[in-house]
Amino acid sequence: MEFFFEVLLGGLLAGVMYSLVAIGFVLIYKASGVFNFAQGSMVLFAALTFVSLLERGIPFWLTFGITMLTMVVLAWAIERFMLRKLVNRPPITLFMATLGLSYMIEGLAQAVWGAQVHGLELGISDEPLELGGMLLSQFDIFAAGVAGVLVIFLSWLFNKTRTGISLRAVADDQLAALAVGIKLQRIWLIVWAVAGFVGLVAGLLWGARLGVQFSLSLVVLKALPVLIIGGFTSIGGAIVGGLIIGASEKLAEVFIGPIIGGGIENWFPYVLALVFLLVRPAGIFGERAIERV
Amino acid sequence: MTAPLLQLDNIEVIYDKVILAVRNISLKVAPGSIVALLGANGAGKSTTLKAISGLANAERGEVVDGRIYYLNRDITSASPHSLVELGLVQVLEGRHCFAHLSVEENLLTGGYVRHRSRARLTESLEKIYHYFPRLKLLRRNQAGYTSGGEQQMVAIGRALMAEPKLVLLDEPSMGLAPLVVEEIFEIVHTLNRQQGVSFLLAEQNASIALKYADVGYIIESGRVAAEGTTADLKNRSDLQALYLGLEAA
Numbered sequence: 001m002e003f004f005f006e007v008l009l010g011g012l013l014a015g016v017m018y019s020l021v022a023i024g025f026v027l028i029y030k031a032s033g034v035f036n037f038a039q040g041s042m043v044l045f046a047a048l049t050f051v052s053l054l055e056r057g058i059p060f061w062l063t064f065g066i067t068m069l070t071m072v073v074l075a076w077a078i079e080r081f082m083l084r085k086l087v088n089r090p091p092i093t094l095f096m097a098t099l100g101l102s103y104m105i106e107g108l109a110q111a112v113w114g115a116q117v118h119g120l121e122l123g124i125s126d127e128p129l130e131l132g133g134m135l136l137s138q139f140d141i142f143a144a145g146v147a148g149v150l151v152i153f154l155s156w157l158f159n160k161t162r163t164g165i166s167l168r169a170v171a172d173d174q175l176a177a178l179a180v181g182i183k184l185q186r187i188w189l190i191v192w193a194v195a196g197f198v199g200l201v202a203g204l205l206w207g208a209r210l211g212v213q214f215s216l217s218l219v220v221l222k223a224l225p226v227l228i229i230g231g232f233t234s235i236g237g238a239i240v241g242g243l244i245i246g247a248s249e250k251l252a253e254v255f256i257g258p259i260i261g262g263g264i265e266n267w268f269p270y271v272l273a274l275v276f277l278l279v280r281p282a283g284i285f286g287e288r289a290i291e292r293v
Numbered sequence: 294m295t296a297p298l299l300q301l302d303n304i305e306v307i308y309d310k311v312i313l314a315v316r317n318i319s320l321k322v323a324p325g326s327i328v329a330l331l332g333a334n335g336a337g338k339s340t341t342l343k344a345i346s347g348l349a350n351a352e353r354g355e356v357v358d359g360r361i362y363y364l365n366r367d368i369t370s371a372s373p374h375s376l377v378e379l380g381l382v383q384v385l386e387g388r389h390c391f392a393h394l395s396v397e398e399n400l401l402t403g404g405y406v407r408h409r410s411r412a413r414l415t416e417s418l419e420k421i422y423h424y425f426p427r428l429k430l431l432r433r434n435q436a437g438y439t440s441g442g443e444q445q446m447v448a449i450g451r452a453l454m455a456e457p458k459l460v461l462l463d464e465p466s467m468g469l470a471p472l473v474v475e476e477i478f479e480i481v482h483t484l485n486r487q488q489g490v491s492f493l494l495a496e497q498n499a500s501i502a503l504k505y506a507d508v509g510y511i512i513e514s515g516r517v518a519a520e521g522t523t524a525d526l527k528n529r530s531d532l533q534a535l536y537l538g539l540e541a542a
Contacts, residue, residue, distance in 0.1 A: 180454075181455065
């Protein structure tokens with residue numbers, strides 16, 4: 001039984017790492033109704049910029065500041081040269097644009113920083129910690145703490161501030177948002193900058209875990225089932241979805257794996273997502289389209 | 294003769310560089326008045342309003358000829374944001390509430406441009422609840438789940454949060470029961486008399502519009518087909534059957 005809980009808790013903590021990536025998607029989906037395919041590239045770009053600057057001997061916090069500034073500049077460029085031209089176009093147009101954007105950001109990262117793998121040391125020990133007889137990763141606990149702070153900050157931003165309410169207004173109805181005088185350009189810049197910030201945080205944690213390399217942009221593939229289960233519009237949903245994915249894939253690997261031959265971890269989340277799509281397409285916390293008759 | 298609040302001189306509007314939506318429209322709105330644009334579906338009423346508010350640009354429309362003046366300024370290519378700052382706000386056809394926001398959050402968005410301080414925003418909100426007491430009861434409800442009439446009130450209330458001098462009101466009666474339409478127009482009337490807010494409204498329901506407006510313009514195929522005080526328009530027998538859908542007296 002103790003072993004079961006150890007696997008469960010380990011899975012939940014690993015799931016938080018998926019949630020961190022998923023939150024970036026939720027932000028942009030909420031504000032522009034589009035699945036930002038480039039989120040993974042942003043994670044990679046942020047991590048790569050960070051680690052390359054750090055390797056040049058710049059202090060940690062200064063590096064963090066410079067990288068964040070770079071993400072804001074990137075957000076500005078995306079708004080100025082892409083989003084502004086695509087106001088009121090169908091979502092599929094925007095989606096295709098983010099697909100292209102994804103390759104441009106990856107290419108840019110490669111051109112500037114090169115293609116080699118970097119190790120990233122955040123100074124958090126990954127020694128297992130014993131808690132009530134269970135062994136848990138210190139690093140995972142730290143990541144969970146970071147995610148918690150991030151979620152509190154983002155819910156405050158969305159529900160209590162002018163920027164947040166304007167942002168949700170833009171998500172609901174762009175034309176009406178324009179009509180009340182909301183500046184779409186400003187809102188988009190803020191959302192993409194915040195998504196860049198979340199990408200940076202996710203990139204650092206994932207980078208410390210896996211090394212900073214180009215496969216980092218593939219963590220988006222793990223975020224997809226998280227979003228389907230949690231819902232594309234809810235930050236809380238991204239957290240819960242991440243926990244469900246993390247816990248279920250680990251439990252499946254350990255307890256069902258031996259029966260049918262292992263390697264379940266890699267595809268189990270997608271099966272789970274498929275089940276959710278059949279039963280509850282908007283996800284657990286997703287906003288369903290309001291339709292009145 | 295006081296200077297008009299809003300003046301359109303021979304404007305022509307084209308969508309997507311090819312679709313001619315408004316051929317030639319000139320009109321004036323005097324301060325403190327209610328002006329009605331009447332005409333059939335597709336006559337160019339909505340486009341005229343969107344050309345004024347700057348929203349036509351977001352839908353790839355463009356004023357290619359003529360000028361628009363508001364408060365003696367040329368606003369022909371002004372952004373919606375800058376017009377809201379000057380007190381000119383549009384209420385869109387079909388209400389366009391923010392469905393997932395609460396009624397109160399909907400109203401708040403309307404006040405952000407004009408009110409920097411939280412106190413002013415709250416004050417403005419109380420004023421809206423005074424004119425629309427029902428919205429106060431619904432303040433925590435998601436706007437998407439309120440009735441059509443309530444959504445129209447939210448949309449108008451949201452525009453009023455900007456403390457406008459001129460509200461462009463597009464088809465306020467659309468899809469609403471006659472009693473609710475009457476209620477909406479009564480509130481417009483009260484706001485006009487008590488707060489001095491001017492209204493330029495586009496309306497297919499000519500009888501109700503003529504009842505409340507001071508001046509009317511009849512639009513046909515992107516042109517002004519007739520204009521005059523509402524009393525004059527009601528008495529012109531040639532217009533009644535053709536445009537106004539009223540029974541000949």
